[in-house]
Amino acid sequence: MSVFTKPLFILGPTGCGKSSVAVALAEQLGNAEIVSADAYQVYRELPILTAAPPAVDRMRVPHHLVACMGVRESNDAATHARKAQACIEQILQRGNVPIVTGGSGLYVKFISHGISPAPPSDEALRAELTALPLVEAVRRLQEADPEGAAATDLQNPRYVVRNLEIVLLGGKPLSYWKNNWVPERSAGPGFCLVRDTEDLDARIARRSSSMVEMGVLQEVEKLLADTEGGSALSHTAARTLGLVQVQRYLAGACSLPDMVAELALTTRQYAKRQRTWLRREKWLSPVAVAPGDSCSTVCERLLTAWRT
Numbered sequence: 001m002s003v004f005t006k007p008l009f010i011l012g013p014t015g016c017g018k019s020s021v022a023v024a025l026a027e028q029l030g031n032a033e034i035v036s037a038d039a040y041q042v043y044r045e046l047p048i049l050t051a052a053p054p055a056v057d058r059m060r061v062p063h064h065l066v067a068c069m070g071v072r073e074s075n076d077a078a079t080h081a082r083k084a085q086a087c088i089e090q091i092l093q094r095g096n097v098p099i100v101t102g103g104s105g106l107y108v109k110f111i112s113h114g115i116s117p118a119p120p121s122d123e124a125l126r127a128e129l130t131a132l133p134l135v136e137a138v139r140r141l142q143e144a145d146p147e148g149a150a151a152t153d154l155q156n157p158r159y160v161v162r163n164l165e166i167v168l169l170g171g172k173p174l175s176y177w178k179n180n181w182v183p184e185r186s187a188g189p190g191f192c193l194v195r196d197t198e199d200l201d202a203r204i205a206r207r208s209s210s211m212v213e214m215g216v217l218q219e220v221e222k223l224l225a226d227t228e229g230g231s232a233l234s235h236t237a238a239r240t241l242g243l244v245q246v247q248r249y250l251a252g253a254c255s256l257p258d259m260v261a262e263l264a265l266t267t268r269q270y271a272k273r274q275r276t277w278l279r280r281e282k283w284l285s286p287v288a289v290a291p292g293d294s295c296s297t298v299c300e301r302l303l304t305a306w307r308t
Contacts, residue, residue: 006188007098024295037102081110112187119169148174174258
């Protein structure tokens with residue numbers, strides 16, 4: 001490959017196989033390193049629940065921003081993007097190819113196009129807003145910024161809280177920050193792995209079941225014991241996908257089969273939101289992935305798209 005000045009992005013919804021494809025591509029290139037754009041795989045205490053790249057993959061290919069923080073530490077898109085950009089610059093200086101992969105939309109956007117000028121998260125305010133019933137948070141956002149509320153997914157508590165936080169901290173409507181965001185840089189080549197919904201749903205169901213076999217219950221049980229029942233978790237760590245479902249089971253509020261089903265449902269809903277976001281990112285080139293495709297097959301398809 002020629003000299004690189006920008007990272008390569010391999011994206012897709014959770015469960016699509018992007019982490020494995022990124023490792024296979026890195027090995028095929030021979031001089032690549034992986035930078036994570038996942039909000040939760042940074043937490044070293046939750047490798048199973050966050051479906052973090054296993055140690056064997058991290059031994060095969062250098063990974064950055066994986067299992068690098070404790071669950072008492074907060075993470076946010078701007079902080080993560082600054083760390084990622086520093087990693088990318090160092091990788092390029094070594095003459096290697098940075099491969100960015102992950103499914104956290106805002107984290108990807110800040111890494112690929114620069115950090116929004118909107119006010120950074122305030123942990124105290126975020127905790128206060130998160131504690132509100134969703135209907136109350138929606139009401140406050142609609143009162144503070146009717147236009148911004150109309151453009152927000154009001155069924156998604158995370159989006160509602162973050163947008164309300166921006167309006168309260170910045171004193172301006174959401175449209176102001178959007179219209180005044182001039183990207184600091186253009187993204188490198190980007191690809192989105194696309195699977196049929198039925199295939200992706202089946203993969204998510206299998207992963208939800210396998211998490212139990214891998215020890216996710218013990219992982220979360222230890223986490224709760226080490227963090228005073230979860231009260232010492234950072235705001236970001238407390239939002240880890242699936243944590244609520246496993247906690248409910250450990251508290252005796254549901255059966256194990258129901259917990260696995262709820263975990264799969266929550267993950268499917270998250271994947272649907274990711275697909276909606278990814279379709280809006282026109283800089284990404286779709287790469288179709290069929291159920292029987294191997295990582296090497298997907299890599300060849302991706303490389304062909306990259307060279308054309």
